[in-house]
Amino acid sequence: xxxxxxxxxxxxxxxxxxxxxxxxxxxxxxxxxxxxxxxxxxxxxxxxxxxxxxxxxxxxxxxxxxxxxxxxxxxxxxxxxxxxxxxxxxxxxxxxxxxxxxxxxxxxxxxxxxxxxxxxxxxxxxxxxxxxxxxxxxxxxxxxxxxxxxxxxxxxxxxxxxxxxxxxxxxxxxxxxxxxxxxxxxxxxxxxxxxxxxxxxxxxxxxxxxxxxxxxxxxxxxxxxxxxxxxxxxxxxxxxxxxxxxxxx
Amino acid sequence: xxxxxxxxxxxxxxxxxxxxxxxxxxxxxxxxxxxxxxxxxxxxxxxxxxxxxxxxxxxxxxxxxxxxxxxxxxxxxxxxxxxxxxxxxxxxxxxxxxxxxxxxxxxxxxxxxxxxxxxxxxxxxxxxxxxxxxxxxxxxxxxxxxxxxxxxxxxxxxxxxxxxxxxxxxxxxxxxxxxxxxxxxxxxxxxxxxxxxxxxxxxxxxxxxxxxxxxxxxxxxxxxxxxxxxxxxxxxxxxxxxxxxxxxxxxxxxxxxxxxxxxxxxxxxxxxxxxxxxxxxxxxxxxxxxxxxxxxxxxxxxxxxxxxxxx
Numbered sequence: 164x165x166x167x168x169x170x171x172x173x174x175x176x177x178x179x180x181x182x183x184x185x186x187x188x189x190x191x192x193x194x195x196x197x198x199x200x201x202x203x204x205x206x207x208x209x210x211x212x213x214x215x216x217x218x219x220x221x222x223x224x225x226x227x228x229x230x231x232x233x234x235x236x237x238x239x240x241x242x243x244x245x246x247x248x249x250x251x252x253x254x255x256x257x258x259x260x261x262x263x264x265x266x267x268x269x270x271x272x273x274x275x276x277x278x279x280x281x282x283x284x285x286x287x288x289x290x291x292x293x294x295x296x297x298x299x300x301x302x303x304x305x306x307x308x309x310x311x312x313x314x315x316x317x318x319x320x321x322x323x324x325x326x327x328x329x330x331x332x333x334x335x336x337x338x339x340x341x342x343x344x345x346x347x348x349x350x351x352x353x354x355x356x357x358x359x360x361x362x363x364x365x366x367x368x369x370x371x372x373x374x375x376x377x378x379x380x381x382x383x384x385x386x387x388x389x390x391x392x393x394x395x396x397x398x399x400x401x402x403x404x405x406x407x408x409x410x411x412x
Numbered sequence: 413x414x415x416x417x418x419x420x421x422x423x424x425x426x427x428x429x430x431x432x433x434x435x436x437x438x439x440x441x442x443x444x445x446x447x448x449x450x451x452x453x454x455x456x457x458x459x460x461x462x463x464x465x466x467x468x469x470x471x472x473x474x475x476x477x478x479x480x481x482x483x484x485x486x487x488x489x490x491x492x493x494x495x496x497x498x499x500x501x502x503x504x505x506x507x508x509x510x511x512x513x514x515x516x517x518x519x520x521x522x523x524x525x526x527x528x529x530x531x532x533x534x535x536x537x538x539x540x541x542x543x544x545x546x547x548x549x550x551x552x553x554x555x556x557x558x559x560x561x562x563x564x565x566x567x568x569x570x571x572x573x574x575x576x577x578x579x580x581x582x583x584x585x586x587x588x589x590x591x592x593x594x595x596x597x598x599x600x601x602x603x604x605x606x607x608x609x610x611x612x613x614x615x616x617x618x619x620x621x622x623x624x625x626x627x628x629x630x631x632x633x634x635x636x637x638x639x640x641x642x643x644x645x646x647x648x649x650x651x652x653x654x655x656x657x658x659x660x661x662x663x664x665x666x667x668x669x670x671x672x673x674x675x676x677x678x679x680x681x682x683x684x685x686x687x688x689x690x691x692x693x694x695x696x697x698x699x700x701x702x703x704x705x706x707x708x709x710x711x712x713x714x715x716x717x718x719x720x721x722x723x
Contacts (some may be wrong), residue, residue, distance in 0.1 A: 237608045246606075261590075265607070268587060268590065270606025397451075
């Protein structure tokens with residue numbers, strides 16, 4: 164069976180900097196996968212490569228067996244791969260519902276604007292933003308803007324959703340709500356890759372965790388194994404701490 | 413559209429259609445000029461207002477349209493064919509140019525589009541065999557009375573303005589307008605939500621080019637004589653921007669309101685301050701844009717209508 168999404172030896176350099184080096188992985192339908200790694204490990208770059216924002220310098224990306232590494236971002240969205248941005252990217256002067264309509268009209272290809280508005284309202288209700296539908300997006304709080312990103316992503320009718328730090332900058336209560344939302348999205352059968360710094364969130368949500376360090380994939384294992392992996396501990400906390408952990412185990 | 417708005421539209425349309433019966437040739441000339449600038453401001457508005465790309469190149473399309481039409485017309489072809497040819501040339505030029513220039517953003521785009529008119533002016537100057545070079549180009553004389561000519565070109569320009577306005581309205585209420593709106597606010601995000609930004613930008617650019625070229629071709633036939641420094645004048649690039657700013661960028665009626673306001677101001681100031689005319693006009697425009705950054709169309713028309721309705 165062909166994987167939903169498969170990366171084969173993907174690399175990307177910016178000038179002399181190897182942001183992503185020789186990364187291979189596969190994503191199966193219905194999975195929630197955590198993507199972690201220290202700052203600058205290349206997590207966001209990997210998402211940018213998959214979505215065509217920064218095309219891969221080499222390697223191959225297959226979506227349902229078809230190569231997509233040469234497609235433009237709008238073509239990749241139309242194939243059902245949606246994403247959110249670490250720094251939220253709303254259309255500030257448009258209303259919340261219009262923001263979501265954009266995803267429904269273009270990526271999901273709904274021809275009629277009325278139909279797109281109806282679809283957008285459903286996604287707003289699902290993400291708890293229905294009361295704010297007619298407010299300009301720029302007036303929303305950060306937590307709501309993050310939800311707007313989710314609603315916009317859902318409106319694109321994806322089967323893969325890449326979430327780039329949807330919880331960054333949120334307080335504990337807001338994180339809890341966001342997690343409930345992400346679980347509800349996964350329950351719809353959408354595969355999710357989530358970039359996250361809070362390990363508690365990743366381990367609570369994901370069955371599988373991928374770890375990047377200096378642009379290389381250093382671990383791709385079930386969640387419980389990854390957090391005990393000495394290479395992962397070394398990447399996060401340095402070699403001396405990793406040795407101490409090993410001795411204790 | 414409310415009943416009041418419909419009524420106002422009908423009154424304005426009737427007044428415009430009846431203008432040749434009421435006004436003299438001078439008024440007709442002024443009205444034709446206003447309509448021409450309204451077309452240019454609306455043409456600019458598609459790229460500059462809706463898509464938010466700082467276009468400084470309307471003069472390039474205007475001049476190209478003027479010369480394309482003039483060359484065909486002076487070769488003895490019917491005037492309608494000349495205008496059609498100008499629109500076709502303007503459209504093709506805009507597609508090719510858009511494909512190249514729309515990779516640029518912000519200041520780089522502004523400067524690149526500013527230069528195009530200068531390049532075309534030099535090319536027109538150099539291609540003496542076809543364009544007459546710096547000597548300019550005389551267009552065949554109709555043999556009509558000045559009044560008949562004034563009325564004819566007034567109606568032609570009115571028709572073009574009406575077509576441009578309807579097109580702008582359709583764009584604004586359509587996927588294209590929605591996409592351009594997204595592109596203006598956040599082009600990267602627009603791409604990610606599935607908008608083929610390059611395609612929509614080129615469509616917008618092409619609409620701008622086609623309408624400006626049409627206005628140029630009609631202008632050439634109307635004045636009967638064109639020269640490069642006249643039709644490629646940088647003011648044809650700048651004035652439409654000021655008009656759109658004055659009336660309200662990215663709105664449907666803003667550019668029209670702006671064109672009328674600008675030329676009315678121009679006329680009043682010119683009559684009263686002959687010597688300081690440009691200075692006073694410039695000052696007034698700066699003040700207006702400072703205090704009304706969203707343009708004249710942002711003045712509480714809604715409130716006005718509500719009052720009018722409840723009275």
